[in-house]
Amino acid sequence: MQQSKRWAWLKSWEALMFIILCAVVVANLRLSEHYLDLNNLANIFHLSIEKSLVVLIMAFVIINGEIDLSVASVMGLSATVLAERYDAGWPIAAGFVLALFVGVVCGLLNGLFAAYMGIPSLIVTLAGSIGYRGVARILLEDRSVGDFPSWFTSLGQDGIIGPFHITIFVFIALFILGFVILQYSVFGRYVYAIGNNRAAAEYAGINAKQVKVTIFMASGLIAALAGAFYAARLGNVRANAAEGFELDIITIVLLGGVSIFGGTGTMIGVGLSLLVVLNLRNGMSLSNVDGNTQTSVIGLLLILSVLVPNLIQILQRLVPRLFTAISRILNKGGATEPKSQVSVHQ
Amino acid sequence: RAQDPEPIKAEPGVELNMVLLPKTLGNAVFDEAHEGAIEAHEELENPGELIFNAPTPDNAIPGQIEIIEASITQEVDAIMISANDYEQLLPSTTKAMEEDITVVTWDSPVSPEGEDLFIAQVDFTEVGSVMANMALSILGEDGGQFAILSATPDASNQNAWIEAMQTLLEEDEQYANLELVDIVYGNDDPDDSYNEALGLVDSYPDLELIMAPTTVGIAAAAKAMQDEELCGEVAVSGLGLPSEMQEFVENGCSQEFALWSFKDLGYLTYYVSYLLASGAMEAEEGVVFEAGRMGTYTIEADPNREDGLRVLMGPFSVYNADNLEEWAAGGDEEGEPEVEATEEAN
Amino acid sequence: MHRIRRWVPLQRLREFSLVIILIIVVLIFGNQIDNYYTPRTFNRISSTVALITLVAVGQTMVVLTRNVDLSVGSIVGFTAYYVGRYVSKNEDMAPLMLAVLAMGIGAGMGLINGLLVAYGRIPAIVVTLGTMAIYRGVLVEYSDSKSVATRQLPDWIKELPQESILKFGEYELRALPAIALVAVIVFFFLLLYTSLGRRLYAIGSSPEAANLAGIRAPRMVTLAFTMCGAMAGLGGMLYLARFGTITVDAARGMELQVVAAVVVGGVNILGGSGTVIGAMLGAILIGTIEQSLIRMNINEFWKDALLGLCIIIAVTVDRILINQLTPWWSRTELQRMPEEPHAAV
Amino acid sequence: MTADPLLEIRDVSKQFGATKALSSVSLSLYPGEVHALLGENGAGKSTLIKIMTGIYQPDSGEILLQGRLISLHNSAQAQKHGIAAIYQEPLVFPDLNIAENIFISHQRRNPLVRWGKLYRDAEKVLAQLGVALDVRALARGLPLAAQQTVEIAKAISMDVRVLIMDEPTASLSIHEVKQLFGLVRNLRKAGVAILFISHRLDEVFEIADRVTVFRDGQFISTAPVAEVTPEQAIRDMVGREIGDIFVKEPSPRGGVVLSVKDLTREPRFHHINFELHAGEVLGLAGLVGAGRTDVALALFGIAPAQHGHITYLGKEVHLHSPKQATRMGMVYVPEDRRQHGLVLPMSLMANISLPSVKNYRNQLGMVQRGKEVTTAEQYRQQLSIRTSSLSMPAGKLSGGNQQKVVLSKWLNTKPHLLILDEPTRGIDVGAKQEVHRLINQLAQQGMAILMISSDLPEVLAMSDRILVMREGQQMGIFERREATQEIIMAAAIGQTLNMAESAVAHA
């Protein structure tokens, strides 16, 4: 019993992700001599930093039992607002603040419709993803805005510690913050409770609507921040910025062990899954694997990571059954029944 | 063609690792370009690798950045890019150039500071005039209403061509009777393009021509006209692949369309990149070189882009019922148009 | 009123409300767009909506069981391509056989999804996010980046979209909408009048209760995915007929349109309630808005924003209508605790 | 009863992780007998039932039907053998209507649904149970008792040989229980073997032919009902003597905490008037469906009333959300623990602290697990919650233990006003006493308590005053000393006392 407890974590999703991560790292080491280049290590994070940031908040959204398909459009819109204001002569910092504000407003709208009007967040944020992108189009039309001040672009393009960009440290800080909030704070408790059983949470005096709106607003805020980072990294903004990011983001969160029905998953799992996906993509890029194959491989990984543990469980259940049946046939109603040690039902 | 005495010739056998990076994967034209590049690769007996890689459409710009960064990490010698954005790839292509990697753009350039030079398939203004001429020849002297079905509102190539065409329509008396009523965007999606084409027909009862400077758009528009039995009334023209358009020319839905040879483009691009990366040639205005079977070319200032250098491939092939049969008879299997270029008298 | 309530169940209310909204939408656009009330508009929208409807019908089966199939876009793309290739080599293939082939391929892909979900016990969204990428990847490999061109296709398939089945003056019921309509009717009866259909509802409504009631959920779920795949396969053939030119990007992103249609049509994304009529109405509603915006004479760059706005207004009005109408309809509803199922994914 | 057993369980064991739910238990069911199964919360009763219907597979042991070994891997197989069960927690299909809910398991036989027949049949089955539910109405949001009724209808509508009933009466009041027992007797006559589980011993001794007792997953005894006394059965269950049924000690009545005037929400209840004092327990009695829960929901702000006034601690309040009510120190312990009471996948510890988790914050706003553990441990001992660990997901506890967690969760909020809805549903005798003691203790500390219960003896034993409702109407408030079972029943079914007495006598 003591024994089983100590090793129980091995059966967890986090352990599985960790094992996969190790495998990916080993494979990368063998496949490319450049994998360990400091530049490459920085690139692993740097090239997907915007997605990574949004993954953090998307974990909250999904654990809370909702979904936000509009994040990519909010990223695009905030980058656009920032650029458009800059183009109109505002200092970039002011544009940045406005961009964050716009992100929060988008999140607020999502939250109001989803939580207070009771419209499924899937539709709300789908409409949002079309609409917010549309607003970005209205603002910039077919223009592109660039030539940002160098301090701003250097945030996204130059390392501060070696090749590591400041955005990476922002990510780490937010990850720790997200981890603590989700896993250890009262708010985190509410997020899980609402995601699992909204009615019970409401009976317990939790204002589920308020929590949901807060999370959607945070989602808008983080997406807006990511949008600004995107602008800094690329040094130039068009209305189509960050198009199509949402699916990748959701994939990573789900691979992190978060249930789409809400209520389960941990920040560690999501963090590990992020590392898995980023390293896998990096390794494949270094091996010149094309985009389609990369996506397919991640799709396959997504399926296998759930399938394999489940298959083991199913086999664990079937094998004794088969064994019983065989022994029963052999000694015709035989007296010796094998006992299976493991409980498989949950 | 420039008549400089001694064109620079390529020295075969230099080991160079080169990356051919089209916009996305799974598009026929880019595969043709790849074929051309392979032909040149073999002709030049390059013992190095020719890597062909591209992102998925939903990750177009960040995907190209990732591939460029991975190429930098792998210390390749040359990157040949058909850019998904004019500015947003700049930080990474400039970085590549700083690492002494030759960056050559083709099909669609980046801003001049981020590339060594651009292999222009045809002159941008020429595309405008070719489209104007096709419109004129279809609508006749009396002219009539026509509309443009483009790719995305922010596709820089298309926008440049359309702009060139519009300028021409305004300035040249010849086109006085051609009335451009609308520009719509099908997002290079067959579905959207099909619907946009029909929307045009519905909105403008007197419309006589849809001009689509995109291969996806032109095919979808032609099919839409065919389905609605409008082929006699509304003509479809623009830039299209002969293999996709043959049917519509035969049944009269499209009289004329144009395109250049992507295979040649790939071939030429490879040659130029090889010359630059092997150090045989500098990317400077006025340099004359020989590109294998395609003959001699000169590096010239790009009239459309300040400080930009280009190699102009040309010429256009305009396809119609007469030469398409030849094309079909000759090159169907190999996918290479055998028609001699019909240089537009302009 | 009592009579009506007795014979028109609450579920019909959703459809009723959607029809009202659809009428409002049409009236508004009719007011804004010249020549809107023409047979042409009708034919346009019906043809466009047909494809989404067909796939949405299959998707409805899956969503009812508290699952979702995000791979439909890839299945449509793959079958469109495969069937196109196939028919270009076997020109004399009978149309029906080709449809069977398309549905067979789609069903096969759906079956894989279903087995993984039901017997591999993997959440549907995980499976189909994965197979969405994988099926597309297979297509890219298989196609070698070549596209299927219209000229390779036999005439009947190219002409299918302009075939008209019924004509009322200039209003036509064309082949594509007709096929979609048949699918809607077939699946409507399947869901309402067969025990198979009812069990699909039961599973989605409460998987645990279904388990206790002795319903073989894995089989049913697999079947639902297979049917969804088959519909997507048929959709692939129609996609081929409609667009002729098929690249590896065919129907990319269609899954979101389909899911949007299903959910706007009142099918609960958490399973258990909704009808194919609703899904069809959802597809028609979104399609009408989209097509009408194309016709509207406004700045190109405003269209996306307006589309998003229209959708959110439409679903909000729908929600308000339903909330207002429900007490009228149902005696028992008033007696209940106001505990609506909260919406998630 | 001399015949061979219809169904026989031999040496069945089942282990869940560290918990040994059943160790080598045996049980036999004869045709035409009602066999009661008794045991403390967590004794393994429900687990056995789930094994008998193929939901769980035993780790070892065998099941014999008419002497032949059968293996059950899912409930469909069990149904084929004629074994059906009413499970402890009713699980209806919320999106199907009531008729379909009843017949869903039958539908395998004919592939086409004939709606007209379906509705007629469903009405017939419900008529047998003496209830009138709208068979066309969706099951979503049905009150617990009605869900239970649907489950019962579902089970008896099948052609069964073995009917297993896991606490079917837990949320029913005497009236419905009588109906049900009538039906059970008919089934018994028809030769059905019935396994009956309940924590209400009086019911067990009324209906059962034989009694089996489990303790801690082990078989203790089986005997004909005539040969056991309730005291003996309790001793077998608990493993020790337990004192007399708890007797309420009077508590000092304080000021008015809650005063309700003319409270109305059509069509569920109208013109409810009462005052509730600090230190007082006000019982709310009535038949199932009388609208008691609705009054509580209105007070808690979940389904606010349309008319009337609520005065709380001297101030008129308009309640429209549970959060608001909770903030004011008014809490509601819901009757449906699975839907409203618990977050099943969360640990029982987290469930207990959920409504009061804000009190467990440190300066940084983090939840202090240590304090949580202390609290949970305290309730675990006080209410004897049977679990292998405090971090066990609440959903994996036995039904009665879940109920104890629900109670702990709300008691821990230390409210001024506590509304209890069926607080001891599914709780075993020993723990029930403990809960009663606790309620009394809280009242003595000055808490005002509104207690809804269908368990009439419980209402009589615990209340200072009893408000009786019938079909949404307030039938009167009875002082403790004047209330008797007969008087309350009479009010609940809307008869004058004399007629009620005769009705009870005839039943």
Ligand SMILES: Nc1ncnc2c1ncn2[C@@H]1O[C@H](COP(=O)(O)OP(=O)(O)OP(=O)(O)O)[C@@H](O)[C@H]1O
């Ligand atoms: N799925 C499960 N996983 C882990 N433990 C379980 C599971 N189901 C039951 N148990 C444990 O098995 C034991 C027996 O539970 P069971 O539900 O059979 O009790 P019971 O006799 O029905 O109690 P009650 O009277 O409270 O309903 C309990 O300790 C419970 O915690």
Ligand SMILES: Nc1ncnc2c1ncn2[C@@H]1O[C@H](COP(=O)(O)OP(=O)(O)OP(=O)(O)O)[C@@H](O)[C@H]1O
């Ligand atoms: N067993 C039943 N038979 C018929 N109808 C029922 C039954 N149980 C509940 N209902 C329906 O539910 C409505 C009231 O349920 P509600 O739970 O609000 O009342 P209640 O008095 O609190 O019941 P309970 O005694 O279960 O707490 C009734 O009007 C009736 O329509």
Ligand SMILES: [Mg+2]
């Ligand atoms: Mg139990």
Ligand SMILES: [Mg+2]
């Ligand atoms: Mg009640």
